[in-house]
Amino acid sequence: MQDTDKTNADSSNESTTETQAANDIIHRFIFDKTDIRGEIVTLQNSFSQAYEHQSFHKSLRPVFGEFLAGAALLSEVLKFEGTLTLQAKGEGPVNFIMAEATDKGDVRGIIRILDAHDRVRDFHNTDLQELLGNGIITITIDPVKGQRYQGIVPIDAPNLAQCLEHYFAQSEQLPTDISLFANEEYCGGLFLQCLPAQEITSAEERAEKWETAQHLAATVSADELFGLNNTDLLYRLFHEMECRVFEPKHISFNCSCTRERSKNAIQSIGKAEAQSLLQERNVIQIDCQFCGQQYSFGESDLADIFPDESETLH
Ligand SMILES: [Zn+2]
Structure with a gap:
C-alpha cells in the first residue's frame, strides 16, 4: 500500500469532479499525528449489478446498498486476505439480507423475501427493525489462511450503520463512527475509528x-458523497485535520460461484434426494442466488458426484 501525497486531495478540480465523480472506489485515510483512521467508499456500477439479479422492489435498494457499502468498508478495515460477510436474519417481511466483500474488492449480495x-x-418504511423484525446481524470473517471469526449484534437500531457502531462499541471497544448512505442508484459510506493510543497519549x-x-x-451529505470524488470530499470535510x-x-460486482461448488451442494443433499430430484425434472438445475448463473446436472453428472454408488444410478 503506497501513500499518496496529501496534496493529491488539494489539487482537485471541482468543476469537473462535481459532474463526473469516480465511483466504485474505496479509499483508506489517516489523520496525521492522531490515532484516527478512516475509509470512504462509493458504489454505483457494482451496486446496480448486485441488485440486478435480486427480486425485490426498488424501494429496498437503499437498504441493500447500505449492506454492500458496509461490507466493503468493514473488509477494508480488517485488512485480511479473504471474505467478509454481513448477514441479517429476522422474521419480518424481509427475512434475510446478505452482503459480501473480499480483499480483492469483489462485492455481491442477496435479499430474501x-x-x-x-x-x-413498495416498502415505504425501510427501517431495519420493521423489515426484519426481531433479528440479528452476523459479521463473518473468512480468511484464506487462519480461523473463521463470527461476531453477532442484535438489530437494535433502525439502520445498519447504528447496529455496526454498537458492534464495535461492544466487541472491539474502539470508538467508531459509521455513516452509510444509499438511494436507488448509489450507495456508500464513511468510516472513522480511534485506535489505541500511539500518536497521542493525553486522553x-x-x-x-x-x-x-x-x-x-x-456534516457529510449523500449528495456530496455521490457527487464528488472521494479525495475531493475528504479534503472538503477534513482539510483542517491533515488527512x-x-x-x-476498485470495487466490482463479482460472483465466486462455480460449477464445482454447485456439485458440492448436490453432494450435500445426498444421493437419494438428488436422484429423486433428477427423476422429477430430468435435470437438476442450480441457480446462483447472487448472480443468476444457472448450472445444470444430468445423470452422468450425478454418477460423477456420487462415484462409489454410480452403478445404482442406472
Ligand atoms: Zn454466482
Missing part, C-alpha cells in the same frame, strides 16, 4: 481530536 407479494411491493487531546473528526464527518489518503482500491 418469503412472500411473493412482498417481492413486488484529553485524544478525545478532542476524535470529537473534531466526528463532528466534521457528521493523508492512501491508494484507492
